Amino acid sequence: MKRMRKAGKKESGRGLCAPISRFYFSCVPAFLILFSSSAVAEPLIIGSKKFTESYVLAEIAKRAIENAGVPVEHRQGMGGTIILWQALRSDQISFYPEYTGTIGEEILKTPPTTTPAEMRNQLAKFGVGMTGELGFNNTYALVMQRTAAEKRQIRRISDLRSHPELKFGLTHEFLDRRDGWRPLAEKYQLPTQNIVGIDHGLGYEALRNDSIDVKDAYSTDAKIGDNDLVVLEDDLQFFPQYKAVFLYRLTLPANVIVVLRSMEGTLDEKRMIQLNAEAERTKNYARAADLYFGDAASPQTRSIGETFAHKLWRWTSRHLELAGISLFLSILAGVPLGIAASRGGALGQAILSVTGAVQTIPSLALLALLVPVPYFGISPRTAIAALFLYGLLPIVRNTATGLQDIALPIRESAIALGLEPSARLWKIYLPIASRTILGGIKTSAVINIGTATLAALIGAGGLGEPILSGLNLNDHVTILQGAIPAAVLALLVQWSFELLDRLLIPKGLRL
Amino acid sequence: MHPLVELIGVSKKFGAAAALRSTNLAFQRGKTTVLIGPSGCGKSTLLRLIIGLLEPDGGTIHFNGIPVTATNLAQLRRRIGYVIQDGGLFPHLTARKNVLLMATHLKKPAGEMQRRLSELSALTRFPEAALDRYPIELSGGQRQRISLMRALALSPELLLLDEPLGALDPLVRAALQKDLKEIFARLKQTAILVTHDLAEAAYLGDEIVLMNEGRVVQIGTLEDLRTKPASAFVTEFINAQRSLAVL
Numbered sequence: 001m002k003r004m005r006k007a008g009k010k011e012s013g014r015g016l017c018a019p020i021s022r023f024y025f026s027c028v029p030a031f032l033i034l035f036s037s038s039a040v041a042e043p044l045i046i047g048s049k050k051f052t053e054s055y056v057l058a059e060i061a062k063r064a065i066e067n068a069g070v071p072v073e074h075r076q077g078m079g080g081t082i083i084l085w086q087a088l089r090s091d092q093i094s095f096y097p098e099y100t101g102t103i104g105e106e107i108l109k110t111p112p113t114t115t116p117a118e119m120r121n122q123l124a125k126f127g128v129g130m131t132g133e134l135g136f137n138n139t140y141a142l143v144m145q146r147t148a149a150e151k152r153q154i155r156r157i158s159d160l161r162s163h164p165e166l167k168f169g170l171t172h173e174f175l176d177r178r179d180g181w182r183p184l185a186e187k188y189q190l191p192t193q194n195i196v197g198i199d200h201g202l203g204y205e206a207l208r209n210d211s212i213d214v215k216d217a218y219s220t221d222a223k224i225g226d227n228d229l230v231v232l233e234d235d236l237q238f239f240p241q242y243k244a245v246f247l248y249r250l251t252l253p254a255n256v257i258v259v260l261r262s263m264e265g266t267l268d269e270k271r272m273i274q275l276n277a278e279a280e281r282t283k284n285y286a287r288a289a290d291l292y293f294g295d296a297a298s299p300q301t302r303s304i305g306e307t308f309a310h311k312l313w314r315w316t317s318r319h320l321e322l323a324g325i326s327l328f329l330s331i332l333a334g335v336p337l338g339i340a341a342s343r344g345g346a347l348g349q350a351i352l353s354v355t356g357a358v359q360t361i362p363s364l365a366l367l368a369l370l371v372p373v374p375y376f377g378i379s380p381r382t383a384i385a386a387l388f389l390y391g392l393l394p395i396v397r398n399t400a401t402g403l404q405d406i407a408l409p410i411r412e413s414a415i416a417l418g419l420e421p422s423a424r425l426w427k428i429y430l431p432i433a434s435r436t437i438l439g440g441i442k443t444s445a446v447i448n449i450g451t452a453t454l455a456a457l458i459g460a461g462g463l464g465e466p467i468l469s470g471l472n473l474n475d476h477v478t479i480l481q482g483a484i485p486a487a488v489l490a491l492l493v494q495w496s497f498e499l500l501d502r503l504l505i506p507k508g509l510r511l
Numbered sequence: 512m513h514p515l516v517e518l519i520g521v522s523k524k525f526g527a528a529a530a531l532r533s534t535n536l537a538f539q540r541g542k543t544t545v546l547i548g549p550s551g552c553g554k555s556t557l558l559r560l561i562i563g564l565l566e567p568d569g570g571t572i573h574f575n576g577i578p579v580t581a582t583n584l585a586q587l588r589r590r591i592g593y594v595i596q597d598g599g600l601f602p603h604l605t606a607r608k609n610v611l612l613m614a615t616h617l618k619k620p621a622g623e624m625q626r627r628l629s630e631l632s633a634l635t636r637f638p639e640a641a642l643d644r645y646p647i648e649l650s651g652g653q654r655q656r657i658s659l660m661r662a663l664a665l666s667p668e669l670l671l672l673d674e675p676l677g678a679l680d681p682l683v684r685a686a687l688q689k690d691l692k693e694i695f696a697r698l699k700q701t702a703i704l705v706t707h708d709l710a711e712a713a714y715l716g717d718e719i720v721l722m723n724e725g726r727v728v729q730i731g732t733l734e735d736l737r738t739k740p741a742s743a744f745v746t747e748f749i750n751a752q753r754s755l756a757v758l
Contacts (some may be wrong), residue, residue, distance in 0.1 A: 413599030508645035
């Protein structure tokens with residue numbers, strides 16, 4: 001079984017992988033060793049999306065497969081559909097829970113009338129299989145606070161038409177989906193002025209304090225009951241069916257597929273809402289899996305046995321690893337690019353514009369672009385690559401500025417002495433610009449510590465893990481467990497760089 | 512024997528403005544030549560053309576009879592010392608390291624460098640105890656002495672000085688003028704010095720080259736300029752330097 005998994009990996013893109021890894025080998029062998037430990041992962045990998053139900057389904061599958069004696073690892077809360085689908089296609093993950101509506105609308109882009117058999121045929125072209133329905137239908141729904149809805153006598157989505165004053169807080173995914181907001185508003189002729197994009201977990205908070213009036217939700221969302229919200233009736237039958245299934249690699253061993261399929265038809269809406277509620281109440285997804293298996297205690301669940309101190313260490317060390325390696329690479333590339341940029345001209349302009357433009361790409365988009373690339377996938381490498389790109393600008397810009405700011409008499413003295421260009425750079429210009437260059441590196445380091453939380457979006461760990469999961473559970477304590485250490489790290493980095501200034505900036509420039 | 516430096520039809524433009532019109536000029540070995548003239552007359556441009564910080568638009572510069580080209584420029588620079596108004600010292604290096612930068616770069620033996628440093632300190636009257644200070648810790652006069660030591664470190668055949676005393680107060684300036692004159696004499700140094708102060712020019716220069724609007728107007732001693740002015744401008748320029756009235 002292990003052999004099959006490795007063979008599958010091998011097919012998936014040696015061509016691109018080899019030259020890149022050679023690059024790493026030649027200049028930074030230490031990283032290769034570090035990466036390879038995660039690259040040759042032996043257990044199966046389950047992915048899940050960034051919301052409770054997806055976590056719970058993945059945990060249940062994980063438990064079922066572990067019970068069958070197969071080691072398996074759960075990458076929790078990865079960005080969105082596109083990241084999971086790309087990861088599955090490129091064999092970065094073995095399977096993940098998905099919904100038929102999403103498969104039809106977002107992945108295959110087929111008409112709503114497509115039968116499951118046709119879907120399976122199309123998925124097979126990507127080397128992907130689909131289990132039967134697990135039971136429940138988790139469709140999109142629009143929800144409102146009960147009091148607000150009753151005051152305005154809104155029961156159906158079409159009732160919203162006569163209330164243009166209402167403020168819609170919609171998740172970004174819903175705003176962009178083919179079966180999301182735009183076609184919905186078109187079909188129901190809804191007003192489209194008062195719309196804000198908001199994270200799913202935060203949206204419930206916004207609804208409670210009246211910052212928004214209407215929000216999109218999943219119909220099996222435990223928060224609907226918890227917060228006493230009303231689900232508006234889809235009176236024009238706009239939303240397609242969202243039956244939960246697992247998408248899996250067709251190369252999975254037969255016994256694993258059998259285990260996955262054994263879950264078909266075992267979860268109706270009521271039970272799913274119950275499991276979701278249990279996960280949110282206990283802040284523990286494994287606990288929901290316990291409930292699914294009839295409350296049998298599960299000694300092998302890692303997250304239960306792990307102490308907070310150990311978790312904190314795991315998050316923090318991964319966080320530092322991501323930020324540290326990416327910073328190192330940013331310096332390695334950024335200083336030479338800055339030197340080139342300092343000479344001005346078209347090349348200099350191009351370097352500054354490109355590194356500047358990279359900065360404006362949203363992190364989720366950058367991750368989605370990198371995930372399908374074979375060498376990167378959903379490994380920490382992708383997070384490091386993204387952080388590397390984000391870290392370039394301050395270093396490039398400060399290096400260029402620091403060099404350009406060197407006074408003309410000093411430049412001319414260096415030339416007139418008869419130093420050759422490389423000696424001028426190393427012995428004169430770079431030391432004189434060192435304070436500005438280090439300033440740029442410091443900025444990059446602090447930004448990197450903050451931005452490294454994005455790694456959690458592709459399941460690469462770090463302090464973003466508790467932040468994401470806390471956002472999702474609407475649990476401030478969990479958010480702070482990640483946010484406070486991240487802030488402390490940023491301060492420590494700042495201080496240690498101030499110490500480094502004394503070591504690296506020549507004394508004559510500090511007097 | 513060729514003059515040490517010879518300009519043949521050398522000209523330079525900045526945009527449309529002519530900084531130096533086609534000029535022929537020879538500098539003899541062992542002499543101190545002073546270039547003088549009002550601001551923008553082309554005297555600094557001429558110096559910067561010789562050290563290769565500027566490239567001439569026309570004409571050629573010969574060093575020891577050999578035309579200066581892009582390929583031999585780097586080697587030639589090591590045979591020329593260059594001192595500028597604010598010293599151009601490297602702020603991240605101590606006085607000692609500024610002086611020995613090129614010698615270290617060329618991997619000269621440590622003993623030889625130490626001897627040279629002591630000689631230069633004595634020559635320029637720079638206290639050896641202050642050699643480990645950074646430029647920012649030195650006075651303006653001390654900085655110019657270090658700059659001079661740096662220019663002389665490799666025993667150059669030619670020393671170029673671009674208003675080396677321009678930023679110093681009168682007392683320091685007078686002391687340095689005296690020291691410079693002694694140093695030039697002791698080393699039999701070929702030197703080209705740019706200044707706008709006629710008294711300084713007369714005191715230091717074996718020969719004065721008066722320039723105006725990118726042209727050489729007259730070459731000679733102060734006495735020549737006074738008694739045999741080549742044009743009305745020469746007289747005007749001399750009379751404008753009022754301090755001379757008391758001389």
